[in-house]
Amino acid sequence: MASGIHVQLELRGVADCPAASLSEDVTIDSVTVDRHGSSPSVVGEVTVDHEGETPSIDNAEAVFEDESQSVYRYDHDHDCPCTRVPEQGCPVRDVRAEDGRLELTFVVPDLETLRGIASELDACCDDVTVQRLVRSGATDGDRSLLVADRNAFTDRQYEVLKTAHKMGYFDSPKEANSRTVAEELGVSVSTFVEHLSVAQTKLFDQIITS
Structure with missing residues (x-):
């Protein structure tokens, strides 16, 4: 049986992340981030909810829009949490941004890997908080992983x-x-x-x- 751990982290005081910065001014529905191959440059897209007029966002290009949403694309040449986690061999499954905060969801093979990722994120965030940990195969009655409130x-x-x-x-x-x-x-x-x-x-x- 697989032994991975599903992790959800909340990050505050995030440095060098356009998605986090944009979320301070607009409501972001979703975030997609990818590297340009082995290059340190990153391309990201954010889907922004809006009603009526399309918002203007600095340092991002509108690539799609309809009556309620717009998709903005940006290039980024600095490390941020969205790219630091994949560098540790754990693809990010979901990214959410709200009010300057990031929420990352990914799977790690063990707690030692999670500690290494948390240490990496400490370098670019003021606060790293574990929101949820679920071990592979766990049931509602499984208390082997405990998360403090x-x-x-x-x-x-x-x-x-x-x-x-x-x-x-x-x-x-x-x-x-x-x-x-x-x-x-x-x-x-x-x-x-x-x-x-x-x-x-x-x-x-x-x-x-x-």
Whole structure:
């Protein structure tokens, strides 16, 4: 039986992605992105919903339109999340853009590959959040993959958890101690410990009660 994992990520603060930038100004129905062979240049298309007059979009060419939708095509010569994931051997199955955020759906062979992709995306996004993980063959009663509810944490609590994890605070042996992480966050050690304690409690509550 196949052992892949279906992944859905939400990306915020995305750099160098025309689709994300366009979604701040118009309502995007769908996004299609492809590379020019081995070239770093990328061609993308966004389908924009509208009523009546066709919107004018900078740095994109209208290639099709009807009464309710228009398709815009753009060339892009920088890396963005839409191309970084395929570079790791995992084609993107679906891309959605809304209010500057991206949602990517793809399949990875294992969690180690997902960690590598998340690390790549950290370089071009302010925030990478796992929205959904489904293991191949899983049923409704399968709890082998657990996803925390991001909305349960305040922005500060999530930042503390993410920074501590990224710096190796939870590794064994630790790669960073409380003082090092607190300095990175620009807070006192006591404040770091307080935020971390609350965040960990919320995280454990979700895992234990799920």
